[in-house]
Amino acid sequence: MYTPFESIYTSLRHRICLLDYPPGTVLRESQLASEFGVSRTPIRAVLQKLSYDGLINSQDGVGNIVTEPGDEEIFDIYQMRIKLAEWIGYARPRELTDQDHDIAIALRQRAEILTQKFEISEYWMINHDQHLLISSVIGNSAMRQMWDQLYYRAARMWYQHIRDNPSGAADSLLAETTEVCRAIYEKNSIALGHVQSNYISYGLKNLGGAGPRDAVSE
């Protein structure tokens, strides 16, 4: 948010995740450069990072195309997120504090309001803030890095699904935030990870995928 790079990178990632740039959109470097008031050079740096993140695909002579995740890829990413979530409590978690609980309570309140008047943007922001909270709990830096990366790769699909099927989304989110509150109140980071894993799993089910072939059975 502070350096120009971070600011532009966050903006573009936000647009891709919220489908302002739906899959297939062609991003032109010169256009983005003029929009953000910089030259093509820093824009290219941002696009390269987005490319490493798997969010766009740069093709010489054509443009930077927002990727369209296939069914297999969606399944793979969700499977990884489910597994990683199970490990959150074992990845050198920092101690959960009363302040964490306050934040979680606030998120639950926002989710409760959402059940009365649903707004997709607010739904997203609650999800996002909860992700930031939980991510901050992970002490293992390698783990946290992967956790964040997969979150942003999965966000589009989830957002699209909720946008098309908003019924029940607020109730589910309220239930999730409630469970998160409890786990944090109990200062039990292992439980916190399990809650995450469960709700990601529910999400995968709702997305309609039990996997490309046979589901993973451990």
Added chain:
Amino acid sequence: MYTPFESIYTSLRHRICLLDYPPGTVLRESQLASEFGVSRTPIRAVLQKLSYDGLINSQDGVGNIVTEPGDEEIFDIYQMRIKLAEWIGYARPRELTDQDHDIAIALRQRAEILTQKFEISEYWMINHDQHLLISSVIGNSAMRQMWDQLYYRAARMWYQHIRDNPSGAADSLLAETTEVCRAIYEKNSIALGHVQSNYISYGLKNLGGAGPRDAVSE
């Protein structure tokens, strides 16, 4: 290996992993540009990717400094590798073939020769080829990506340790390749992952770390 980018990227990563560029080394863009016969621009792209990989650290006005992993980071990376390896067999593995077995047999033979005449470079190449083989088994693309990334982040530490303590390294590698051979012969990718997990765990122990504080106990 084909595009100039891939070629330069692989070269520099190789040099960092094999400690040709030990931690603290300052990489100058113009110097690398003249060495590879290109301008600073593609060099910068490579360095940015290496920065995302956590192998270097770009500082404005100073240079691109090869990172020095701290004890905590080493432990985190190893813990993740141990956990991910356990999971290889469940990450949509492709079917193991007789050709895989032939490759594994060849690796074991090279390891056997290594026990008679140890050479650190050959040790590294066997390890690397084995990594490529096992990585190719992972069908879950998100998982494979993380697996590769952590491998290159951990390689330096392991290489340094073996270089300083070569005794027993060849025997251990021979044992590992033997177990890999067996798992592949049995076409059991779950076992293959467990073998990997075990030997990574042995490696962490040898590196001298049971963790920064208390070890993870699941």
Added chain:
DNA sequence: TTATACCAAGCTGTATACACCATATCAATT
């Protein structure tokens, strides 16, 4: 009418000149 070959326009990839930043050196002052 259809197919093919060429061409033009626009994009990304590259090279290079310039601006800004960090640091080491050296002189001036206390």
Added chain:
DNA sequence: AATTGATATGGTGTATACAGCTTGGTATAA
């Protein structure tokens, strides 16, 4: 002598001009 300040030097970050690739359109010939 020690310290502080300016300054020169060499680095990365940025802007821009150019080269190479892709693609859509068009003209021409079968």
